[in-house]
Amino acid sequence: MNRPNRKTRITSAVASRFTRPFVKWALLLVALAAGGFLVAASGIVSIKASSGHWPITKWFLRFGMHRSFATHSLGVTRPPLDDPHLVLKGATHYDFGCRSCHGSPGTRAPRIAQGMTPPAPDLRPLIAEWSPEALFTLVKHGVKFTGMPAWPSQQRDDEVWAMVAFLQELPALDAAAYQRLVQASPTENATITALEPSALTPPVASVVNRMCVNCHGHDGLGRGSSAFPKLAGQRREYLLNTLLAYADGSRHSGIMQPVAAGLSEEIARALADHYSRLPASVSQSGDPPPDPRLLELGREIAHEGVPERRIPACIECHGPIGRRTKPAYPLLTKQRTDYLVLQLELFQRGQRGGSAYAHLMEHVAPQLSPEQIRAVALYFESAPRTPRPAEP
Amino acid sequence: MRPPHSRPPRKAYYGDAHPFRGLGQLAAGRRPTPLMYPARAFLFLVWFALAGCSGIQSSLAPAGDGAHRIAGLFWWMTGGALLVWALMIWLTYSAFRGRASRQSPRLARLYIIGGGALFPTVVLAVLLIHGFRMMPPLLASAPEGSLRIAVSGEQWWWRVRYHPPSGPPVELANEIRLPVGEPVEFELGSPDVIHSFWIPSLGGKMDMIPGRRTRLTLRATRTGTFRGQCAEYCGTSHALMAFPVVVMEAADFARWLEGQRQPAANPAEPLLAEGRDLFLMNGCAACHAIRGTPARGRIGPDLTHVGSRLSLGAGILPNDPEAFVRWIAETSRVKPGVLMPHFGMLPAAELDAVAAYLESLQ
Numbered sequence: 216m217n218r219p220n221r222k223t224r225i226t227s228a229v230a231s232r233f234t235r236p237f238v239k240w241a242l243l244l245v246a247l248a249a250g251g252f253l254v255a256a257s258g259i260v261s262i263k264a265s266s267g268h269w270p271i272t273k274w275f276l277r278f279g280m281h282r283s284f285a286t287h288s289l290g291v292t293r294p295p296l297d298d299p300h301l302v303l304k305g306a307t308h309y310d311f312g313c314r315s316c317h318g319s320p321g322t323r324a325p326r327i328a329q330g331m332t333p334p335a336p337d338l339r340p341l342i343a344e345w346s347p348e349a350l351f352t353l354v355k356h357g358v359k360f361t362g363m364p365a366w367p368s369q370q371r372d373d374e375v376w377a378m379v380a381f382l383q384e385l386p387a388l389d390a391a392a393y394q395r396l397v398q399a400s401p402t403e404n405a406t407i408t409a410l411e412p413s414a415l416t417p418p419v420a421s422v423v424n425r426m427c428v429n430c431h432g433h434d435g436l437g438r439g440s441s442a443f444p445k446l447a448g449q450r451r452e453y454l455l456n457t458l459l460a461y462a463d464g465s466r467h468s469g470i471m472q473p474v475a476a477g478l479s480e481e482i483a484r485a486l487a488d489h490y491s492r493l494p495a496s497v498s499q500s501g502d503p504p505p506d507p508r509l510l511e512l513g514r515e516i517a518h519e520g521v522p523e524r525r526i527p528a529c530i531e532c533h534g535p536i537g538r539r540t541k542p543a544y545p546l547l548t549k550q551r552t553d554y555l556v557l558q559l560e561l562f563q564r565g566q567r568g569g570s571a572y573a574h575l576m577e578h579v580a581p582q583l584s585p586e587q588i589r590a591v592a593l594y595f596e597s598a599p600r601t602p603r604p605a606e607p
Numbered sequence: 608m609r610p611p612h613s614r615p616p617r618k619a620y621y622g623d624a625h626p627f628r629g630l631g632q633l634a635a636g637r638r639p640t641p642l643m644y645p646a647r648a649f650l651f652l653v654w655f656a657l658a659g660c661s662g663i664q665s666s667l668a669p670a671g672d673g674a675h676r677i678a679g680l681f682w683w684m685t686g687g688a689l690l691v692w693a694l695m696i697w698l699t700y701s702a703f704r705g706r707a708s709r710q711s712p713r714l715a716r717l718y719i720i721g722g723g724a725l726f727p728t729v730v731l732a733v734l735l736i737h738g739f740r741m742m743p744p745l746l747a748s749a750p751e752g753s754l755r756i757a758v759s760g761e762q763w764w765w766r767v768r769y770h771p772p773s774g775p776p777v778e779l780a781n782e783i784r785l786p787v788g789e790p791v792e793f794e795l796g797s798p799d800v801i802h803s804f805w806i807p808s809l810g811g812k813m814d815m816i817p818g819r820r821t822r823l824t825l826r827a828t829r830t831g832t833f834r835g836q837c838a839e840y841c842g843t844s845h846a847l848m849a850f851p852v853v854v855m856e857a858a859d860f861a862r863w864l865e866g867q868r869q870p871a872a873n874p875a876e877p878l879l880a881e882g883r884d885l886f887l888m889n890g891c892a893a894c895h896a897i898r899g900t901p902a903r904g905r906i907g908p909d910l911t912h913v914g915s916r917l918s919l920g921a922g923i924l925p926n927d928p929e930a931f932v933r934w935i936a937e938t939s940r941v942k943p944g945v946l947m948p949h950f951g952m953l954p955a956a957e958l959d960a961v962a963a964y965l966e967s968l969q
Contacts, residue, residue, distance in 0.1 A: 520893065522905045523798065525946060527893030531904070538901065541888045571952035575890070578946050 264332040273333070280358060281344075287356075288348040296347065296380040300553065303396060304374070304442035305381025307430045308470045310397035316362065319397075321390025331362045339386045351379050370467035370566040373557065377442075399428045399438050414492070419485040426474050427486065435493040441553035448495025448549075452542035454487035456570035466568040467561075495549060505552075505593045509586075513594025516587055524582045529591060532575070535598070543572050547595040555592035559583060664834040666807040670854065672826045673745050673810025680741065687730070698722070745811055749790035749824045756783065757794040760802030760815040762841060763848035763942060764908055764921040769864060777868045778896075780908030781921045784853045785809075786860040787830050793823045803839035806852050812838045827854040834922065843944035849922030870899025871911050871968050882964025885957050889950065897968065907947060914968040931962035 254260060268276065310319065316328035316335035328335035345353070355375045357365035366375050381396075388396070415423065432438040435447030446454065460466035461475035462483070475483070520528040533547045534540045547555060561567035562580035583591070660667040669675040698718075749755075752772045759766040769777045783806075785791050795804050797815040804823065805812035808831075813823040837848040855863060874880045883900065886892065892902035898911045913919075916926055920942055924930040934941055936951040936958055950958070 520904075520906070525906050527890075527904060527906055531893035532890035539888060541890065544890070575948045578948065 264330060267332055276333070281349075284349040284353050285346075288346070288352040291348040291351055293347050293351070294376055296376065296383060298380065300440050300442040301377045301380040302384050303381075303438075303440050304430075304470075305377040305379070306384075306393075306396035307442075308374070308378060309381055309385075310429065311426070311470075312473060319390075320385075320388050320393040328362070333361055335362055338382065342382055342386050347379050347383065350382060351375055354378050354382075366469040367472045368464075368467040368469040370561075370568070371469055373561075374469050397429060399430075399432050415489060416485070419482060419489065422478065422482055422486065423489065426477075431490075435490045437551065437554075441551050443551075444554040445495070445550055446490040447493035448546070449491055450542045450544070450546060451487050451491035453545045453570075454490055455484055456543055456572070458483040458487060460568065460570045460573075464568075466570070466573070467566060505597065509590045509593055510597065512587070513590035513592070514598075516583075516591045517594050517598070521582070521587070526579055526582050526587075529595075533595075543570065548598045550595055552589070552592040552596045555595060556588055559588045559592070663832060664807050664836065668808060670827055670829050670831060670833065671806075671809030672828065673824075674808055675828070676741055676745060677811055680737070683737075684734070691730070746822075747824060748822060749792035753790050753792055754786065755792045755794060757796070758783070758804060758815070760795070760797045760804065760837060760841070760848070762799050763837070763844040763945065765848075765850050766908065769867075771864060774868070777864060778909050779867055779912070780910075781850050781918070782853070782916045783835065783850060784855055784860060784863060785825070785827050786857040787827050787854050789857060790824050790826045793825065795821045795823060800841050801839050802837045802841045802848070804835065805838040806833055806835040808833040809852065809854075814839060830854045830856060832917070836922075844942045847921065847923045847942050849918075851917040851922060853917070867912050867915075871897050873899070874964060874967060876967075878960055879964045879967050882960035882962070882967075885953075885961050886964060889953070889961075891961075894947070910965060910968060912968055914966045926966075928959070928962045928966050931965055932958045935961060 309317075315325055316331075317338050318324045318328075320339070324337055325335070342350070351372075353363070355366045355369070355372070357363045368374070430438065430443045431446050432443070435445065437443035437445045457466060458475045458478065459480070461468060461471045462478065464472060466472075478486070516526065517529045520526045529547065530536045532540060532544045535548060540546075558567060559580050562573075562576045563583070565577070567573065567576075659665055662668065666674055667678055667681065669678045754772065755770040757768040757770065757776075759768075765781050765783075767779045767781070767783055769779065771777075793804065793813070795813055795815040796819065797817045799817060801817065802815040803812050804815055806825065809827055810823065810825045813821050815821065831854055833852040833854070835850045835852050837845055839845075841848065874883055886897075887901060892900075892904050894904040894907040895910045896903050896905065898909075902910075914926065918924060919926050919930050920934050924934060924941065936949060936953070938947045938949040939945055940949075950961075953961075
């Protein structure tokens with residue numbers, strides 16, 4: 216006879232004692248999965264948005280969402296959010312990108328978004344329930360299985376924080392205050408008369424009025440706020456390259472990418488042309504005059520560079536240098552300090568992107584210290600813009 | 608079954624051109640023997656190694672005082688080492704084959720004390736003393752009034768500043784020219800990391816250390832073109848940091864340096880003028896200087912006479928318009944990690960114009 220010896224018998228007994236329950240559970244799981252699949256295959260489950268959720272489902276999903284964002288915002292640190300420019304930047308984008316679902320002070324809840332399950336909520340009573348960090352995580356990443364999308368660019372935390380800064384203010388806003396934030400007021404419109412109204416074809420004028428003026432102002436000077444770059448008098452080719460770079464995602468911004476992606480190249484060309492022709496007159500910022508020592512440091516960096524740190528002179532590409540610089544390179548004079556600082560910081564982190572020329576800055580920006588960045592940006596905002604030769 | 612040595616003879620693979628045809632016969636006649644392949648490998652290695660004894664970058668084909676001394680030391684040491692090696696082989700052989708009756712404790716003591724302690728002490732002491740005696744002439748500075756050349760090793764190129772005994776200094780890059788027969792003092796430094804300056808055909812190597820000035824005097828003994836190379840690992844493109852060295856007759860050298868001192872000529876042809884305008888407009892002048900134009904950048908190599916150099920990109924590309932276009936458009940592919948951004952986004956016609964202009968800077 217070929218019977219197993221004693222040792223083998225003991226081993227198999229021990230093994231079966233441990234494996235038999237597992238086999239039982241595994242079979243049960245397989246049966247459950249197969250049952251679930253059959254239910255889905257039969258199609259008897261309704262996923263109609265019109266049917267809504269049961270109250271208990273609603274409670275459970277909200278509970279799960281709060282917990283998830285609380286946990287996933289653990290590593291997030293909040294920058295200061297009380298800057299009015301940050302609020303303004305968030306507000307204008309809210310009006311462009313969020314209002315159509317979440318509504319705005321003084322209007323009824325948007326009817327279409329009410330048909331979603333879950334319906335896009337009026338945010339004002341809800342903001343208090345969320346910490347700014349959790350709100351940041353929610354706005355940046357969106358919410359799965361709801362209509363809430365992720366921020367269009369995952370590179371631009373600064374923009375997400377601007378939105379959070381605005382959301383902190385939102386509960387306190389009435390309709391008039393909201394409109395003051397999100398619309399360029401006609402009084403900011405001082406220099407627009409310089410431009411003949413017939414210069415824009417109706418489709419372009421419509422795009423300008425719907426998409427551009429509320430941030431960049433009717434005069435292209437950015438509504439007198441550091442939140443927005445000045446476009447008036449900028450090089451046409453640079454403006455066009457920038458719009459195209461936003462449109463194809465090679466320059467990163469959750470605010471500008473959705474705007475630019477919706478433009479035809481013809482319209483983009485017309486917009487670039489329009490803003491390059493607007494007079495680059497100086498709208499004074501109300502800031503106190505900058506520290507003369509910083510200004511001098513900035514002048515030195517702009518004109519001489521910092522050779523020992525391999526930083527070339529800015530003016531060689533950006534002017535003013537008394538000879539024609541490349542139309543694909545932006546002019547920096549009279550540009551907002553805060554905007555220039557932000558761009559250099561984005562270059563340092565490799566998060567700016569841009570046109571096919573943007574990589575020219577990738578070795579330069581990381582060499583600059585924070586003080587040098589501020590100094591050189593201050594210098595350019597205050598530097599005289601020498602008359603530049605006419606474009607061909 | 609096939610007989611064990613039925614392979615066709617090697618000649619069938621290589622024909623008469625078989626490089627080691629003679630070696631097989633030397634080792635064994637018709638049939639391969641166990642020694643034949645090691646012998647071939649050894650002779651191949653010798654042939655390979657001998658290739659290092661000449662050429663533009665060999666310390667065994669000296670063309671300078673320092674290199675002559677170093678080569679002399681090398682050959683004496685190699686000769687001595689061969690003698691010691693032969694002696695050791697003989698001792699090993701005789702230890703195994705010698706008769707036991709010839710061996711005695713006295714002989715063993717002689718071998719151990721004499722061969723193990725005295726002999727190496729004497730040999731090493733002689734070498735050490737000889738080496739020390741060689742150092743003063745190798746490190747001697749050039750007499751007052753000699754040509755002085757300041758070379759700065761930068762990742763990954765060479766900034767070269769000529770200080771002739773009379774006249775203002777001239778800054779050039781990535782090439783060194785010397786008058787034959789005259790001592791030249793090199794002043795070496797670096798703004799970033801440690802590099803090492805080495806022209807094997809002319810002399811020894813010397814480190815270039817940030818924050819310090821090191822000195823090296825070289826005197827070339829014959830005219831010719833040689834090659835220098837960074838000899839201390841200095842980053843990604845360390846191996847791509849070389850430079851041509853030209854030793855010229857003194858009169859030719861003086862004429863050449865005078866030519867390099869001149870500002871760049873104003874381009875006459877429209878294509879070249881367009882190239883110059885593009886050079887300025889694209890911002891190249893932020894890092895590069897071309898004397899005689901508004902370009903005054905100090906971060907990268909001076910390009911005033913770049914078209915006259917023997918190579919591009921610090922000894923790694925030939926100096927012709929195609930190589931110029933390649934360098935400008937694919938900079939970091941040609942030299943990984945380089946600070947210069949590529950300008951591959953420019954239209955081909957613009958690249959050609961810039962390349963033609965730079966090539967015209969003779």
